[in-house]
Amino acid sequence: MAKSTIYAGLEIGTSKICVVVGEAKRDGTIKILGVGTAPSRGVRKGEIVDFQKVQTVLNDALVRAEEPSDVMIRTVFLGVTGGHIKSLNSRGAWRLQEDQGEITEDDVEEAKEIARNVEIPQDHVFLHSITRQYIVDGQEGVRQPIGREGRVLEADYHIIHGVRGRIQNAVKCVREVPLEVEDVVFTAIAAAQVVLNREAKAQGALMIDIGGGTADYVLYEDGMIAASGCVPLGGDHITQDIAMAVQIPDRRAEELKVTEGSCIFDDLSPEDIVRVEDDNGFMIAECERSFLNEVIHLRVREIFEQVKTRCEGHIGHLAAGIYLTGGTSLLKGIDVVAQDVFERKVTRAGSAPVSGVTATFEKPQFSAPIGLIRYAQILDQEKPFMSPLRKLGRKMADLLSVVP
Template identity: 65%
Template sequence: MARSTIYAGLEIGTSKICVVVGEVKKDGAIKILGVGQAPSRGIRKGEIVDFDIAQTCLNDALLRAEDRSDVMIRNVFLGVTGSHIESLNHAGVYRLPPDQNQITEDDLEDVREIACNVDIPQNHVFLHRIARKYGVDGQEQVRSLIGRTAERLDAEFHIIHGVRSRVQNSIRLVRQVPLEVEDAVFLPLAAAQVVLTKEAKQHGALMIDFGGGTADYVLYAEGMLTASGSVPLGGDHITNDISLCFQIPHARAERLKVEEGSAADVELEPGEMIRVDDENGMFVGEIERALLNEVIHMRTREILEQVYERCAPHMGRLGAGVYLTGGVSQMRGIDQVAKDVFGVRITRSGSSASGGVAATYENPCYSAPIGLIRYAQLMDAEKPWLSPLAKLGRRMAEVFSTWTF
C-alpha cells in the first residue's frame, strides 16, 4: 500500500459514537488495535442537533480509542447516514472518434463523466459514484477495456448523494476536535464490506444495518451495487413505543426490549406477566408479555416493510437472501419477522475477517465502524481514478463549496 496500513473509522450514530483503530495486515485481515465509544447525545436519526454535546461525546470516544490502541489519531474515515441520503443508477454512452478504434484511459474517463453527469437537488452533494458495469459495442460486463477494439463504450454507475449541509455538519464536528476527514462514507456501504462476501454479492444480497435511529440498506445483484438508502426509523422508535404504551421511562423500556421482548409471534402462557423494577431494583408493577411482544413486532415489521417497498423491484434477485446487522439485529425474533416480510433466507451477521481486540467486537453493532477500516483498505488498493483518496481535495472542495466558517 502507498500509505500506512493503520486506519481510523468513526461512526456518529444515534445510540453511540464509535471510533475504531485498525491495522490491515499483508494478507488482508484486519487487526483491531482499539475501540473507543461513548453514548451518543446531541444526535437524532444519525444527524447532529446539538454540536456542543455531540462534540463532548466524540472527544470521549476518541480518547478511549487512542488510549486502547496506543495510536495518536489525526485522520478518520467518517461514516454518514440519515434519511436525506438518496441513490440512483445512471448510464452513459461514449462513441470513440472515427480515427480511433482502440479504447484508451481518456476514453474511460470520458464515459465515466457522461455516466455520472446526473442532476441532483441543488442542495445535495455527491457522496459516491460507484461503477456497476461497462459495455463495449453492446456487449455487457466487459473487463480489461484498455486497448480493446471498439466503436462505443457504455458505463453504468450507482450514485449516492445527500443534503450538503447535513454532510457538512458532520465534517465540521469532526474538524473541530480537531481531526481531518479522509473521506465521508455512507455507513451501510462500509458495513457491507465486512458483512457480505463476494459470493453473496454475486448471488444477490440485501444488507440492512438496523441501528437506533435509522435502518440503512445496500442491495447487491450480480455483484453490482444496485440500490441503497436509509429509512428514518430504528430501535429507538421501538423503545419509544414501549415507553408510551406502558407509561414507563425510556431507559426502563429499552431494558425490557433487550432483556424480555421478542419481535416474533411466539406462543405464550395465557396471562404471562413480566415484573418491572425501578432503577433501584424495587418492584413497581407488571406488564403482559404478549402485549410487549406485539408492540415490538408491529414497529419492527413497519420498518422492514419500508425497506422492502424501496427494494421491491429487485427482490427477485436475492439468491443469497437478506443479511441483518447493526445493534437492533440482535433483538429476539427479528429474523422471523424479516422472513415473513421478505420471503427469502435471513442471516444475522456481524463483522468478520478481523483479529486482535476485534474478538470482543465481532457482533453486529460494530459492523459499520469496522467496515470503515475495510473500506479504507479497499479504496487505497483501487486504481487512482476510482480512489476517493486520490480525489480527496476535489471531494472536500465540492462538499464545502458553499460553506463558510
C-alpha cells in the same frame, strides 16, 4: 502502497459514538489496533443536533481508542447516515472516433463523466460514485474495457448523495475536536465491506444495518450495487413505542426491549405477564408478554416493509438472501420477521473475523465502524469499483475544503 498504513474510522450514531484504529497491511489484511466507544448524546436519527454534546462524547471515545492502539488520531474516515441519503443508478454512453480501433483510458473517463453528470437536488452533494460495470457495444458485465475493440462504451454507475448542509455540519463538528476528515462514507457502504463477502455479492444480497435511529441498506446483484439508502427508523423508535404502550420511562422501556422483548407474539399465554419495577424494586407497570412483543413486531415489520418497497424489483434476485447487522439486529426473532417480509433466507451477521478484533467487537453493532477501516484500505488500493470521492465532478472533496 506502503508496508502498512494506519487508518481511523469514526461513526457518530444515534446509540453510540465509535472510533476504530486499524492497520492495513500490504497483503490486503487489516488488523484492528484499538476501539473506543461511548454512549451517544446530541444525535437524533443518525444526525447531529448538538455539537457540544457530540464533541464531549467523541473525545471520550477517542481516548479509549488511542490508549490500546498507542496511536495519536489526527485524521478519520467519517461515517454518515440519515433519512436525507438517497441513491440512483446512472449510465453514460460514449461513441468512439470512427478511425479508432481500441478503447482507451480517455474513452473510459469520457463515459464516466457522462454517467456522473446527473441531476440531484440543488442542496445535495455527491457522497459516492461507484462503478457497477461497463458495456461495450451492448455487451454487459465488462469490468476492464481498456484495450477492447468497440464503437460505443457505456459506464454504469451507482451514485449516492445527501443534503450538503447536514453532511457539512457533521464534518464541521468533527473538525472542531479537532480532527481532519479524510473522507465521508455512507455507513451502509462501510458495513457491507465486512458483512458481505464477494460470493454473497455475486449471488445477490441485501444488507440492512439497523441502528438506534436508522436502518441503512445496500443491495448487491451480480456483484454490483443495485440499490442503497436509509430508512429513518431504528431501535430507539421501538423503545419509544414500548414506553408509550406500557406507560413507562424510556430507560425502562429499553431494558424491557432487550431483556424481555421479542418480535414473535403468536402462541403466548395471556397469563404470561411481564412486570416492570423502578430502582427501588416497586412495580410500576405490567403487561402481557404477547402485547409487548406485538408492539416490537409491528415497528420491526414497518422497517422491513419500507426497505422492501425501496428495493422493489430486486428482491427476487437475492440468492444469498438478507443479512441483518447493527445493534437492533440482536432483537430476538427479528430474523423470523425479516424472512416473512422478504421471503428469503436471513442471516444475522457481525463483522467478518478481523485480526486484532476481540469477540466483543465482532458483534453486529460494530460492523459499520470496522467497515470504515476496510473501506479506507480499498480506496488506498485504488480498487476500480469504489471510486474515491476526490475524483468526482461535484466533489465531496470540494465541500470538505470549504468547511471552516
